[in-house]
Amino acid sequence: MKSSDLNIEINDIALTFRKWHRLPKELTEKLNASHFARACFRDSDSKKHLTPGQAAILDILDRLVGADPIGVRILRSRFIEGLSSLEVAHAVGLSRDQVNRRQRNALEEVRELFVELERRYSQDEARRLERRLPPQPYVSLIGMELPLAKALHKLRSCSYGACVLITGLGGIGKTALADATARAMIGWLGSGEIYWMRVPENLKRVSSLADVRNQLALCLQEQGHPDLGANPEDQPRTGGLIVVDDVETYAQFTIIEPILKEWQVSYNLLVTSRHQPRADFDWTVLHLDELDWESSWQLVSNYAASIGVDTHTVLTSQSGHQIYDVVGGNPLALRIATSLLRVFPLDHLLEIVTHSPSGSVEQLYRSIYMASWESLGFDARKLLNGMRLAAENGATISQIRAITAMEDEEISAAIELLVQHSLLEFRASGAERVYGLHRLTRAFLDSLDEI
Structure with a gap:
C-alpha cells in the first residue's frame, strides 16, 4: 500500500x-x-x-x-x-x-x-x-508503457521475492526502463529501501561464494550502498528493491546468480542484461524490442529540439523516417544519429550509416559512432578518450581534470558537446557531478586502438 x-x-x-x-x-x-x-x-x-x-x-x-x-x-x-x-x-x-x-x-x-x-x-x-538512484537518463519514457506496467504489476504484488529481468540489445533502453520502474516504486516500498548498483566489468569468477560477496561488497561501497552488504545474514526482512543494472555477459550472470538468490529472500530484484539466465531462476522476463516508427519519431523530434536541431527544416517527419529506415528503432542509435544533424546534412548522414554491411547491427553502430567521433574537436576527443581511464561508475570534474590535464573551460565545453552527442552520460549529482560512458561507447573507443 x-x-x-x-x-x-x-x-x-x-x-x-x-x-x-x-x-x-x-x-x-x-x-x-x-x-x-x-x-x-x-x-x-x-x-x-x-x-x-x-x-x-x-x-x-x-x-x-x-x-x-x-x-x-x-x-x-x-x-x-x-x-x-x-x-x-x-x-x-x-x-x-x-x-x-x-x-x-x-x-x-x-x-x-x-x-x-x-x-x-x-x-x-x-x-x-x-537520491539513491542515478540521474534520470531521459526526459520522458517513450514507447515503453506496456513493459513498465508489467514490471510495476509484478514488483508491487509482493514485498520481496519478485524477480524482473529486462533484456534487449545495447542502447535499447533497458536502464531507462529500470530507472522509470524504480522511481514509480518509491511510494510503494513502505519501510523498505531501494538500491541501485552497476555490475563491474572486471567482476571475476572466483573459487568461493565468499569471494564473490567480497567483490560485490566493494562495488556496493563504491556506489554508495555500504549498508546493503553482501552477506545474507546482513539483510533486513523489511522488503525493498535492488536494481542490478547492466549485467554485461552471461558469465557475469552465472557469477552473481547465487547472490541474487540470497537477496531475493529479503528484496524484490530488478535486473537489466543483454542475456537471460538459466531457466531454474524464476524471472519475469521483459524483452525490449526496437521502437516502432511513431515512438521513434516522438523520441527523435523531442531530442532534436533539446539539442537545437531545427525540427521544421533540418529534421522533418520525412527526413526522420529516412533515418529510421536506415538506423532502426534503437533509442541510443537514433539519438546519436540525430545529434549528427548538427554537423552533417541529412544526405551525408544517410550516406555514412548506409555504408554498414546489410544486417550487421555492430557495424551500423560503429558507423554511427565513427561519424560522431570524426565530428568532434580535439578537446572533446581528448576528454572522451580519457574517460576510459575513469572508474566504471564515472568521474567527477576534478577527476576528469586530473585524467586529461585540461582547463575547466575546455572541460565544460567538451562535456556539453559530448552529452549532446549522447557520447557521455550524466551519472550522479551531489557535491560534484559524475559523468560516465555507456558500455557501447567504451567498446567503440577501445576498438579505435585496433585501427
Missing part, C-alpha cells in the same frame, strides 16, 4: 486511544504503515514497547500541548492513564459534556496533524530514496 493511500480517519485515531492498553497490533496496521509513525518508533528507545502508531500519537500529543493543553490532558487522562470521563471532568474543572466535546475536538486535531506530518515525512522519504 502506498503511504499516500493511507487515508487516516478520526476513527483510526479514536480506536487506537480506546484500545491503548489492550491493542491488537492489526488494529493500528494503517497507522503503523505510515512513514511518520515508523520514524517516531525508530528514533525513540523509550517507545519500543508501543506500536509505531502509538509512538506517533504520543509525539503528536507533545506537539499539540502548547496549542491545546486541555485537549491533550483529556486524551492522556482518559485513554493512557485510564481515568473515567467524570474523573477527568473533576480534574480539569469542566462538565462531562464539555470534556466529551473537547475530547472530540482533540481527536480531530491529532488526526489533522498526523495527516500533515505523514505528508511531510512521505515527501522526505521519497527524496531520500530518489
Whole structure:
C-alpha cells in the first residue's frame, strides 16, 4: 500500500486511544504503515514497547500541548492513564459534556496533524530514496508503457521475492526502463529501501561464494550502498528493491546468480542484461524490442529540439523516417544519429550509416559512432578518450581534470558537446557531478586502438 493511500480517519485515531492498553497490533496496521509513525518508533528507545502508531500519537500529543493543553490532558487522562470521563471532568474543572466535546475536538486535531506530518515525512522519504538512484537518463519514457506496467504489476504484488529481468540489445533502453520502474516504486516500498548498483566489468569468477560477496561488497561501497552488504545474514526482512543494472555477459550472470538468490529472500530484484539466465531462476522476463516508427519519431523530434536541431527544416517527419529506415528503432542509435544533424546534412548522414554491411547491427553502430567521433574537436576527443581511464561508475570534474590535464573551460565545453552527442552520460549529482560512458561507447573507443 502506498503511504499516500493511507487515508487516516478520526476513527483510526479514536480506536487506537480506546484500545491503548489492550491493542491488537492489526488494529493500528494503517497507522503503523505510515512513514511518520515508523520514524517516531525508530528514533525513540523509550517507545519500543508501543506500536509505531502509538509512538506517533504520543509525539503528536507533545506537539499539540502548547496549542491545546486541555485537549491533550483529556486524551492522556482518559485513554493512557485510564481515568473515567467524570474523573477527568473533576480534574480539569469542566462538565462531562464539555470534556466529551473537547475530547472530540482533540481527536480531530491529532488526526489533522498526523495527516500533515505523514505528508511531510512521505515527501522526505521519497527524496531520500530518489537520491539513491542515478540521474534520470531521459526526459520522458517513450514507447515503453506496456513493459513498465508489467514490471510495476509484478514488483508491487509482493514485498520481496519478485524477480524482473529486462533484456534487449545495447542502447535499447533497458536502464531507462529500470530507472522509470524504480522511481514509480518509491511510494510503494513502505519501510523498505531501494538500491541501485552497476555490475563491474572486471567482476571475476572466483573459487568461493565468499569471494564473490567480497567483490560485490566493494562495488556496493563504491556506489554508495555500504549498508546493503553482501552477506545474507546482513539483510533486513523489511522488503525493498535492488536494481542490478547492466549485467554485461552471461558469465557475469552465472557469477552473481547465487547472490541474487540470497537477496531475493529479503528484496524484490530488478535486473537489466543483454542475456537471460538459466531457466531454474524464476524471472519475469521483459524483452525490449526496437521502437516502432511513431515512438521513434516522438523520441527523435523531442531530442532534436533539446539539442537545437531545427525540427521544421533540418529534421522533418520525412527526413526522420529516412533515418529510421536506415538506423532502426534503437533509442541510443537514433539519438546519436540525430545529434549528427548538427554537423552533417541529412544526405551525408544517410550516406555514412548506409555504408554498414546489410544486417550487421555492430557495424551500423560503429558507423554511427565513427561519424560522431570524426565530428568532434580535439578537446572533446581528448576528454572522451580519457574517460576510459575513469572508474566504471564515472568521474567527477576534478577527476576528469586530473585524467586529461585540461582547463575547466575546455572541460565544460567538451562535456556539453559530448552529452549532446549522447557520447557521455550524466551519472550522479551531489557535491560534484559524475559523468560516465555507456558500455557501447567504451567498446567503440577501445576498438579505435585496433585501427
